[in-house]
Amino acid sequence: METLQAGSLTDFKEKVATRQARVGIVGMGYVGLPLALLFSDQRFRVTGFDIAQDKVTTLNKGGSYIVRILPEMIQQAQKAGFKATADYSEIAEMDAIIICVPTPLNEYHEPDLSYVTGTVEAIAPHVHEGQVIILESTTYPGTTEEIVVPRLEAGNKHGLKVVRNAGEKGFHVAFSPEREDPGNETVARHDIPKVVGGCSPIASELAAALYGTIFRRVVPVSSPSAAEMTKLLENIYRCVNIALVNELKQLCMRMGIDIHEVIDAAKTKPFGFQAFYPGPGLGGHCIPIDPFYLSWKAKQYDFRTKFIELAGEVNINMPYFVIDRLADALNEHSKSIKGSKVLVLGLAYKRDIDDLRESPSLTIIELLREKGAIVSYNDPYFPSVGHGRHYALNMTNTPLENLGEFDAVMIVTDHTNYDYKAIVDQAKLVVDTRNATKGIVSDKIVRC
Ligand SMILES: NC(=O)c1ccc[n+]([C@@H]2O[C@H](COP(=O)([O-])OP(=O)(O)OC[C@H]3O[C@@H](n4cnc5c(N)ncnc54)[C@H](O)[C@@H]3O)[C@@H](O)[C@H]2O)c1
Structure with a gap:
């Protein structure tokens, strides 16, 4: 040859x-x-x-x-x-x-x-x-x-x-x-x-x-x-900005302001603003991981990457934040997480893909189980999920039937092929962490 x-x-x-x-x-x-x-x-x-x-x-x-x-x-x-x-x-x-x-x-x-x-x-x-x-x-x-x-x-x-x-x-x-x-x-x-x-x-x-x-x-x-650092700058930029909107979302909720309405208005500015969206936490093989490659390396140079650490702190907390909102919502229905039947809608770390790595859904399911919820999931991309490097789900996909049997449906991944209107109509309570139900008016929806 x-x-x-x-x-x-x-x-x-x-x-x-x-x-x-x-x-x-x-x-x-x-x-x-x-x-x-x-x-x-x-x-x-x-x-x-x-x-x-x-x-x-x-x-x-x-x-x-x-x-x-x-x-x-x-x-x-x-x-x-x-x-x-x-x-x-x-x-x-x-x-x-x-x-x-x-x-x-x-x-x-x-x-x-x-x-x-x-x-x-x-x-x-x-x-x-x-x-x-x-x-x-x-x-x-x-x-x-x-x-x-x-x-x-x-x-x-x-x-x-x-x-x-x-x-x-x-x-x-x-x-x-x-x-x-x-x-x-x-x-x-x-x-x-x-x-x-x-x-x-x-x-x-x-x-x-x-x-x-x-x-x-x-x-x-x-x-x-320089090429290695370029990639990290790009991903850290995203990680920090996602953390920023995640933090502002929490403040907006306390103030009774819709963060999504604010982002939609802000992004009409033709310069100096790029829209990032809040969610239930970071996922994928890049954004939750790559910034820590740099903060680790920075220590060799006696340097603390404070933005990365702060962003990590905010983002890592998001699954806990959305679980607290679910607890509040169930409380309104005189229920506790313990013993409630919860359907997690969407497992992938982002919409329309078949990648589960570092997905916030994994942490959310784990936390719900720890708190005594009876957890099921639906995600057309995963007929079943066993165990991986950091998780042991061992679950199979639950069809989107009889949604009324669940005490709550929690939207974790906003796949585009879901009919959100039909889901809201059937469910008793919908906790929406992705603004997937935008435009649907129902007192069953809790957006967080
Ligand atoms: N997935 C993304 O969207 C994305 C985007 C940008 C950058 N990256 C980066 O690209 C790299 C690869 O990510 P990925 O998502 O493709 O990972 P992946 O896990 O999907 O694929 C990696 C493949 O490498 C194989 N492999 C592992 N060790 C090997 C070895 N010694 N010899 C031969 N094959 C081996 C694995 O079996 C696997 O098939 C990572 O550094 C990731 O951070 C990923």
Whole structure:
């Protein structure tokens, strides 16, 4: 198998332009699989690497395990040469490798880079000269230089080093943050500009050449750390602003003001304001986690990231806040949470997706159970839910029938396919944490 020779910039660009470049994507999850399909759509021969054998098998059978990725899309990619494997020796056949593995927090709320280090150590022996390796997993500034590069160099069986200057032989390394917003249909993926920061200007140029085939605009920055920090700034900006509206929502409720009416009015300002919305708490693999990567790293520099900590405090409290509102609402009906039948409507961390990671619904169900409620859920995206890293639900989906049997329906995720009017009509009490019942007039609704 011919691979890129002697770190040649023009060879790589030529291979990219003629679609001869082989692209390997490590981590076939919510980020890696759609990315593989984007490259495949552009006629690249893509290999997806994953340690989860069941995912590899499903993909190679032309199937999918992500709701919005249809099996036909995988089968189309297979026609362009897409395949999945758990065999890292195939890394040697790739010209570019993009790493999209998880970066969670551990039980002490500290970065867990074990997936990144595991991946890097596994691919290191197979890395060859001129290969371009890009990390996309969200992480703290310094990860690429301090964690990825030393492991690639130490583990490489050819003794290769990362290229720092023109004319050097070795491999190229860059960081490029993933900016996908699952479920957001308003911006096409290729219209989201792609930020790239290489360990050398050559690495940035090579990564930009590759991404330029699938993204309309590539935004180079001067280093991997700048690219890593860019992603964290974006997510911390969201986290802090969500915390702000969550706090103001609580004040507005006390003052008898509708926060949603206020946000709708404020967002008519054509400059200087971006709308964020309150909810029952943060969810997903990004916003609840990424800011803490930075606050952890900041400690090495004797620096306290007070905004992040404060935002975390407000957001983490939101599931408790909405449970208190449910308790108040039940109290109005002369009931306690203990013994009440509660239907949690929507489990996903946000509307219209099949992702449960860090979802506030998990905390809410756990809290309700602790308080003695009899909890059920409905979410069309989850026929059943067992247990995961931080939860043990072991529940099955309850059909939306006989809603009147529940003492309360709590709207936690505002999926668009719910008929909220019908739900309000049938339910005894609706506690709406998402403003999903906007426009519906009923004294059964408690918005919080
Ligand atoms: N999901 C999002 O919306 C989103 C958006 C932006 C950034 N990110 C970031 O992208 C990264 C990946 O997130 P995701 O949502 O795709 O995660 P995911 O859990 O959906 O997928 C990760 C995949 O990596 C595989 N994997 C784990 N260790 C591996 C290894 N050593 N070798 C090969 N495969 C391995 C897992 O089996 C899994 O299939 C994270 O850093 C996340 O913060 C995610």
